[in-house]
Amino acid sequence: MNLVTKFKIATSVNEVYEAFVDPEKIGNFWFSSSSERWESGKKIQLTYDEYNARLEITVVEAEPNKKIAFKWGADDEERTITITLHELENSETIIEVNEEGFADNDPDLMAKLLDNKEGWVFMLTCLKGYLEFGVTKLRGGLVKD
């Protein structure tokens, strides 16, 4: 099983790409901190203070303005996330997030899919708020309990 979420952002692919890979920018819409610039092969430490989350990801591929692929999750539950950017003629960007590797036979599959779908839609709406309107305080608004 995989999860696909797609948004349109009215900024260039470069601005969208940099928002993820630049540790100075990610805190405006997603994780609170990112240990260094995302580049192919690097392991990055991320925190999300509002949800007491701390995790490490491995960047599999970072192709400027086009694609970011990374892995997260425990060894027996590792999933790959591929973020693809597509520039439209008017310099807007279509961003697609595809998370793959959910086990079909996991009894908690539905809960995990819903939880992560929630996370992707929230992050992408926060990204749109940040890049189009300079709003950086949407993150943290989702209540998890």
Add this chain to the structure above:
Amino acid sequence: MNLVTKFKIATSVNEVYEAFVDPEKIGNFWFSSSSERWESGKKIQLTYDEYNARLEITVVEAEPNKKIAFKWGADDEERTITITLHELENSETIIEVNEEGFADNDPDLMAKLLDNKEGWVFMLTCLKGYLEFGVTKLRGGLVKD
């Protein structure tokens, strides 16, 4: 099966309530148009131009600043949505959206849950953007295809 989505909005319960029931306000974060003020027992026509959607809902209960319950969907697939508002001490609002009535034996259950989870998270983030930051152009950013 039901779907629960919960957000914190840094405005009063009255502002959150009015955003839904006042046809002049809903277009800032959710449907493009709403035929009249939401009140118990009324049928309301809604459109969402960006997604070519047109539907009718029946408001089951509208208790100012506390709760809005409505039904949508075809007769054999009718679902009830209950929006509950809870005011925190600092005048912030916890809003919970609970959609009930998904048939457990529907072969498309997972796709329908994911689709509607996507919609609720998107709408609630847009609501937060509108009420806290006056941003009214996040809606339409989600790409459905």
